[in-house]
Amino acid sequence: MMMKTWVSVLPLYPLKMLFIRCFYYSLISLFTKVWLNLEKHSMDKLVIDLEELKKRSEEELPAFFDFAKKVKQIPLSRFDEIAHPIVKEITSKIDCTQCGNCCRHQEPGVSEDEIERLSTCKNIPVKEFKDQFVAWDKEGISFLFQKPCTFLHGNICSIYTQRPGSCADFPGLHRPRLKWRIKQVEENYSICPIVFNVVEKLKEIL
């Protein structure tokens, strides 16, 4: 009411318009600042630093088992409904090119076609590639055994567009029936910032 009265006493139409514009620009600027601060705050809360991840995941491990027990009580599709939006949000906020930790710790599965493709990337014959980089588990599944992965340069995969499907799929939280893969989530909890932060967020709401 005060503002309306003040504006109405301004003598000239252009001055009134100027005042109204300034008022709206200030409001927009204020809302933008608040929104950016909220975004920053939510980013600040994410654990991205790998040293901190190691420490926090060790501290939180006992609570992880309580979390896993709670997850067991939730119906399969309901858990996907709860978890997947969180997975999407957190994945969008974490930059894998600043991390690369999965490529230091995982042994990604590779098919015969992928082995052939990767040997071409290395510019060596398939047999030589297998001798140097591939192992088989007791079920006969082949995987890259070198840690860190031979294709990791810094934090970045040097063959990103040619990488195996299992790398592209990691950490796999977006796939249906996540509840059935809680053991895999536990294994990656101390390695992958996406997994850690998704679990921590889920712990807050379950």
Ligand code: SF4
């Ligand atoms: S192939 Fe690329 S994405 Fe896969 S583990 Fe190696 S460096 Fe990482």
Ligand code: SF4
């Ligand atoms: S998937 Fe996880 S561990 Fe791998 S680079 Fe991204 S945040 Fe890091």
